[in-house]
Each structure stands twice: as C-alpha cells, then as structure tokens.
Amino acid sequence: MAKLSKNRKAAEEKLSPGKLYTLTDASALVKEVSTSKFDGSVDLAIRLGVDPRKANQMVRGVVSLPNGSGKTIRVLALVTPDKETEAKEAGADFVGMDEYLAKIKSGWTDVDVIITVPAAMGKLGPLGRVLGPRGLMPNPKSGTVTMDIGKAVREVKAGKIDFKVDRYGIIHAGVGKVSFTADQIHENANEVISSIVKMKPTSAKGTYIRSVTLSPTMGPGIAVEVKNA
8 A cells, every 4th residue: 555645644634534524614625635736626526326328317518617617728619711700709729620620630639628610510520539538529518519609619718617427427527726715616616516416317216416525636535415515
C-alpha cells in the first residue's frame, strides 16, 4: 500500500471515517482538503442505480452552472460561411469547416467542445471514431447541433456542461475550482444533482442516487449525504 504524503494525511484527518456530510459542509471541506499547489478542479461523482447497457436507463443531459466551471473552454464552431461571423462574435476559438474537418481527420482534437449546424453532421459522421471516444461528437440533445450558433457558443463559454452516465453507472461532472467560494461550489453541485434527480428513468428500480462524492483534483473524496444533497 502506498504511503500517504504528509499533506494527504493531514487532509484526510480533517474528515471523519464513514461520515456522510451535507452538501453545504462538503462544499466548504473540499477547499480545505485540497493538497494541490495549483488551483485544482472540484469534481462531483454520482453513482446511480441504473443499468447503462439499457437504452431506457441511459441518463444524459446538460446543465448550466450558476457560477461557471472556472475553466477556459476551447470551442470549435464547424459552420457554414453565413454563420462564421456569428460564431466569432460569440467567442468561438476556432471557426470554419473543411479545413478543420481535415485537421480532425489527421488527429487534431485540441478543443473542449465542438458546435456545429445540422447540415454538417453528415460530414462529421466519418470522424466518429476520432471524436466519439473523446466526448467531442456534437449532439442535438446537448445543444451542440443547432442553427443558433451564437447562443450555443455563449452558453458553453459561460459554464454549460453536458453529463452522461458511464458504463459503471457513475456520472462525473466538474463543478468549479478550489478557488471558488464554498457557496459557489454548493450552488453548482446542487444544480447538477437537481438536474439528475429530475431525469430518473421510469424503468429504473430501487434506489436511484446511491452515492454522491465531492473531491478536489488532489485530495480525498468527501461522501455527501444523499437525502440532503
């Protein structure tokens, strides 16, 4: 078993073994237990009582974080010429079509979100093997395939994130930075949890939200009391 560093040990001593914390307390504690020297991220992990292998139990959606994500999001807008100005004015970092499709085909994926128009999806299809595993394939359900390019770009830049349950039944979402105030972390995390609660599949049986954990990039995870989440 790996030996705990002095900082990690001190961080874990601030938590009571086996205790479940309210989201309010966890949002304050996550700042205290972070051991990174840089401004680490605050991550939320929610284990659901669903079977992701069944289409009718897939939980996926989008949510706008009230206080933003704290991250600089690089946006590629794959648009037709008549939408280029709209995309640039909204703050897209890269704007174009064929030249970027060629770059992606060659392996370039140095962006966080790709937003495009419906007419371009046919060109993106063949690039699914490159974009899919990286979570970059645009999807109408996440608002990244739309004719309202300007709105989509602004929302993503402002902190709109998408989430999807993984094959283990867990949803991971970044809800801010350690430098955020406890209230900002709480508001962001609560927004994500509330959105997921509303999306419970009718076919899911038993306990829906089985556990919630809040953790910094470097530091121990904090178990959150689900009923107070």
